[in-house]
Amino acid sequence: MAVTSPPRPSRASTSGRPASANPPPVPATGQFRVHWDRVVILATILVLIMILVVVLIIRAVAGDGHRRQATEAASAAGLAAHPSAATTSAVPSVAPQLCPSAAARPIYAAPAVAGGDPAARTVALTFDDGPGKFTYQVLDILNEKQVRATFFVLGKGIAQHPEMLKAIVTAGDMVGNHTWSHPMPKSSIGWKASSLAREIQRTQQEIAETTGQEACLFRPPGGVTKGVNRVSHGTTLSIVMWSVDTRDWSGQRPGNARFANTIRKRAQRGLTEEHPVVLLHDGGGYRGWTVAALPGIIDDYRAAGYQFVDLAGRT
16 A cells, blocks of 8 residues: 655745745846946946046156156256366356358368468367267366367257256367267168258257257268258258268277277378368267377377367367
């Protein structure tokens, strides 16, 4: 005989109604249910992102100001350590320089002494790629030896060391334009007119604002002259090259003291010329051996009877 279990009583709900095994589905009402907890979280995230963006923008603007102040302070500190600091803290009060008409062709020879004997042999020392940390040492030697020179400066170097450019002008030396950032196009391709014009103009403005003077000379980086005339035509900029390359820009490094003698020997090649223009560098890298060679170079030319002039013929 089969035994059957008695039927189990249905579990009653707390309300007294029988509980259903599967609760009835909630009828659709056609309304969108808003999860306010999620909305609050998303809104909070958006607000935090906006605050972060604002903070980053403020820091970027403030950082530029601090960097500029730091650059000016560093420049002033470096200048203060030099004997000429007191005389170059402001723009030199010199008469505005009027540029002559631009030379029709690039210049490779030193000028005759202004107002002097046109037959006298002259030599022009020129320094490229500054101002930099070796500029003051060069100026000290030129001052000690009573020699004028010409400095072809970079705009970015002026922006970093404006007091050095003022020191060059105060010392009575001449300043020329050597572009803003020293770009180096291939000699076979030459310069792109628009980019070179920007480089020159930006540097001209920096020179004028720092010294109150206008540069009358331009030396193209690397000696690349192709395409320069398209930019300099109609301006007062004369293009200046060199006749003696000491190549002090190549291979110079600390610890190689013999390189100073190499620079001096290369400079002596100009002793066979009537009006040499000697290429040297006070910026663009380590120039300690250029500084070391400079007194001997001056002595060699002076002993040979040359008069030192800047590229305006001033002694």
